[in-house]
Amino acid sequence: MPELPEVETIARGLQKALAGKQIVSAEVRLPKVVSPERSRFMAEIAGETIDSVGRRGKFVVVSLASGRSLVVHLRMTGRLIVQTAGTTNPEPYTNVLLAFGDGTRLAFADVRQFGRMRLVGPEEPWAAEVGLEPLSDDFTFERFSGLLDGRSTPIKVFLLDQRRVAGIGNIYACEALWEAKIHPGRPAGSLSRERRRRLHASIQSVLRRAIDQRGTSVDDYVDAEGLRGGFQNQLSVYSRDGQGCLRCGRSIVRTVLAQRGTWSCRTCQR
DNA sequence: AGGCGTACCTGAGGGC
DNA sequence: TGCCCTCAGGTACGCC
Numbered sequence: 180m181p182e183l184p185e186v187e188t189i190a191r192g193l194q195k196a197l198a199g200k201q202i203v204s205a206e207v208r209l210p211k212v213v214s215p216e217r218s219r220f221m222a223e224i225a226g227e228t229i230d231s232v233g234r235r236g237k238f239v240v241v242s243l244a245s246g247r248s249l250v251v252h253l254r255m256t257g258r259l260i261v262q263t264a265g266t267t268n269p270e271p272y273t274n275v276l277l278a279f280g281d282g283t284r285l286a287f288a289d290v291r292q293f294g295r296m297r298l299v300g301p302e303e304p305w306a307a308e309v310g311l312e313p314l315s316d317d318f319t320f321e322r323f324s325g326l327l328d329g330r331s332t333p334i335k336v337f338l339l340d341q342r343r344v345a346g347i348g349n350i351y352a353c354e355a356l357w358e359a360k361i362h363p364g365r366p367a368g369s370l371s372r373e374r375r376r377r378l379h380a381s382i383q384s385v386l387r388r389a390i391d392q393r394g395t396s397v398d399d400y401v402d403a404e405g406l407r408g409g410f411q412n413q414l415s416v417y418s419r420d421g422q423g424c425l426r427c428g429r430s431i432v433r434t435v436l437a438q439r440g441t442w443s444c445r446t447c448q449r
Numbered sequence: 450a451g452g453c454g455t456a457c458c459t460g461a462g463g464g465c
Numbered sequence: 466t467g468c469c470c471t472c473a474g475g476t477a478c479g480c481c
Binding site: 254255256272289290291292293331332336398437438 | 451452453454455457458459460461
């Protein structure tokens with residue numbers, strides 16, 4: 180489900196709803212989604228207070244008063260839903276339920292059971308393999324360009340590799356490449372300086388615009404309040420096969436790259 | 450080292 | 466109706 184803009188929207192919602200609250204208990208209904216194993220997870224998280232909630236790549240990072248962090252990856256269909264004290268209807272497919280001192284609850288729900296919730300120690304280097312944050316000052320053109328050098332992998336596959344640039348998924352990879360007028364299959368290292376410039380700019384532009392719209396709800400993504408995003412109404416190529424390119428009018432085509440659906444305009448993306 | 454295929458899951462939607 | 470197939474915001478792992 181969620182890529183950087185969706186995870187950012189969820190993290191902001193959780194920060195607003197949960198900062199300062201104390202976790203009184205955790206109910207783990209599907210043990211495989213937590214680590215450490217269930218009994219340790221429940222024992223260690225009980226009594227913790229939430230300092231703040233942020234994001235790293237596609238991970239939601241809940242910072243706890245002890246210095247530990249609760250690191251959540253939503254994968255395809257995971258949700259983090261805040262239920263205020265008065266909420267009566269349960270969130271379907273809830274795998275973990277955190278209860279707070281004031282009656283608020285946080286449901287970690289996931290139909291497909293891919294999402295994971297991990298409690299990590301203060302010094303644990305859990306993000307060692309996570310790449311550059313595309314909306315941070317670290318994401319300079321020169322650093323981005325350096326990552327592309329010598330890579331023969333298709334540029335779209337490169338963009339999906341979380342170890343290089345973190346947070347881009349299938350939707351925003353397709354959108355950024357369309358905006359930069361670059362063919363998704365072009366070898367990453369073969370891009371000219373001009374194309375690299377366009378792509379560096381389009382990655383930031385598309386992610387910022389999507390955050391402004393509170394993410395993309397193609398199917399069932401919702402934020403921490405259970406609300407859908409709005410960027411699905413502004414997609415240029417993703418899932419638009421058969422429809423006209425918004426630049427040149429030619430038909431958008433769907434291909435497959437690295438086992439993922441890939442949408443592009445064969446006329447203006449070269 | 451890096452690229453590729455498969456596995457992990459459930460559900461929605463289309464074709465017949 | 467209903468069965469069967471494909472596809473879905475993602476990553477981990479094993480194999481070459």
